[in-house]
Amino acid sequence: MNDQVKFNVAIIGAGIGGSHLEGYCAWPKNYQVTMICDLDVERAKAIAKDLPNCIITSGIEQVLNNPDIDIVDICLPPHLHFPIMMKALDVGKHVVCEKPFVSSLAETDQIIAKAKSVGKRVFPIFQYRYGIGFQRYKLLQTKGLLGKAFTASLETHWDRRAAYYAIDWRGTWAGENGGTIVSHATHIHDLATQMLGTVKNVSAFLDVRVNPIETEDCAAISMQMASGALLTSSITLGNVGDMSRIRICFEHVTIESGLQPYTIGAGDWTFTARNETHQKAIDAELAILPKIEERFHGLMADIYGALTDAPQASPPNLADARHSMELITAIYHADRTGRRQSLPIESHHPLYNGWKP
Numbered sequence: 001m002n003d004q005v006k007f008n009v010a011i012i013g014a015g016i017g018g019s020h021l022e023g024y025c026a027w028p029k030n031y032q033v034t035m036i037c038d039l040d041v042e043r044a045k046a047i048a049k050d051l052p053n054c055i056i057t058s059g060i061e062q063v064l065n066n067p068d069i070d071i072v073d074i075c076l077p078p079h080l081h082f083p084i085m086m087k088a089l090d091v092g093k094h095v096v097c098e099k100p101f102v103s104s105l106a107e108t109d110q111i112i113a114k115a116k117s118v119g120k121r122v123f124p125i126f127q128y129r130y131g132i133g134f135q136r137y138k139l140l141q142t143k144g145l146l147g148k149a150f151t152a153s154l155e156t157h158w159d160r161r162a163a164y165y166a167i168d169w170r171g172t173w174a175g176e177n178g179g180t181i182v183s184h185a186t187h188i189h190d191l192a193t194q195m196l197g198t199v200k201n202v203s204a205f206l207d208v209r210v211n212p213i214e215t216e217d218c219a220a221i222s223m224q225m226a227s228g229a230l231l232t233s234s235i236t237l238g239n240v241g242d243m244s245r246i247r248i249c250f251e252h253v254t255i256e257s258g259l260q261p262y263t264i265g266a267g268d269w270t271f272t273a274r275n276e277t278h279q280k281a282i283d284a285e286l287a288i289l290p291k292i293e294e295r296f297h298g299l300m301a302d303i304y305g306a307l308t309d310a311p312q313a314s315p316p317n318l319a320d321a322r323h324s325m326e327l328i329t330a331i332y333h334a335d336r337t338g339r340r341q342s343l344p345i346e347s348h349h350p351l352y353n354g355w356k357p
């Protein structure tokens with residue numbers, strides 16, 4: 001990587017923010033985390049224990065008013081993503097923001113316009129892309145070894161009960177901005193669109209079947225991709241244990257991911273070719289794939305590349321965030337109307353300003 005520029009980072013929110021911190025700290029020549037902000041100062045101090053010079057604060061304004069901060073990394077509860085992102089852009093910071101990005105397409109479009117007007121970058125978090133399984137897929141796709149995509153099935157089968165929902169913002173429309181399609185399945189849907197392209201049509205059934213919460217915790221979704229590929233996504237928070245899986249049937253190869261719930265892009269993906277000659281070609285390509293950095297290590301390296309104009313860098317961007325928000329809008333609308341919803345979705349759509357009931 002280019003080591004000439006070093007960015008000062010402030011992380012706001014010390015839950016998953018601890019994993020972001022590890023991602024930045026993996027690249028000490030490129031990043032320095034100089035502030036950690038959380039209302040719970042002890043929580044912030046705990047994740048900063050190896051950073052003696054890091055400023056700990058409970059005040060977001062103190063972060064935003066600090067001229068030395070280049071990047072504000074937002075790991076706050078979902079309902080705070082939009083207002084804090086807007087404020088951070090207004091004071092000229094680059095932004096990294098956790099999922100779910102915001103709570104509507106209208107907010108997404110405001111962020112896109114704001115980032116453009118102030119000339120700053122916004123990186124939504126989709127860290128599952130940084131895994132060896134997904135990178136193997138990308139290599140074979142680039143080499144033209146997969147052929148036409150026929151069908152795909154996705155499973156996000158996790159176990160989330162009372163202890164998980166003890167945190168007040170979870171399971172509420174006001175705090176979480178939605179349920180499992182907004183929170184848990186957003187990663188696998190991002191990976192699927194990375195592999196199969198954008199979504200064209202959506203049908204969906206959503207329900208609250210597992211927990212006494214406001215927002216959906218089970219879903220059965222069908223998608224037709226712009227390429228014509230057909231996809232089903234099954235989601236529940238009532239599984240025994242946690243597992244995720246992706247299966248895609250391409251013309252020449254069937255791909256199956258491992259079952260790791262939080263690192264679905266990593267692990268033991270299998271690539272089964274239709275015949276022996278093709279299998280040999282695939283195995284030969286996969287044998288020379290270089291080591292890759294996984295999860296937040298890989299994501300933070302890619303963000304650095306984008307900020308320093310490295311030609312090969314392609315971290316998740318605002319177009320990805322918009323497509324994710326568009327898909328969520330489509331899923332809620334399809335479920336509530338009982339009708340198929342087509343994408344793209346523009347400003348005249350009844351849920352453009354938000355999907356909260």
Ligand SMILES: NC(=O)c1ccc[n+]([C@@H]2O[C@H](COP(=O)([O-])OP(=O)(O)OC[C@H]3O[C@@H](n4cnc5c(N)ncnc54)[C@H](O)[C@@H]3O)[C@@H](O)[C@H]2O)c1
Pocket residue numbers: 012013014015016017037038039040043058060075076077078080098099100125127167183
């Ligand atoms: N990418 C992933 O795999 C992943 C995993 C977990 C969570 N997340 C997302 O990250 C975000 C945070 O989730 P979490 O599990 O870390 O939540 P959390 O509730 O554990 O942590 C959020 C932290 O924000 C702090 N906070 C709340 N309001 C604040 C304010 N006004 N000022 C300063 N600090 C404030 C809280 O004190 C808390 O410590 C959510 O959007 C969630 O969906 C993403």
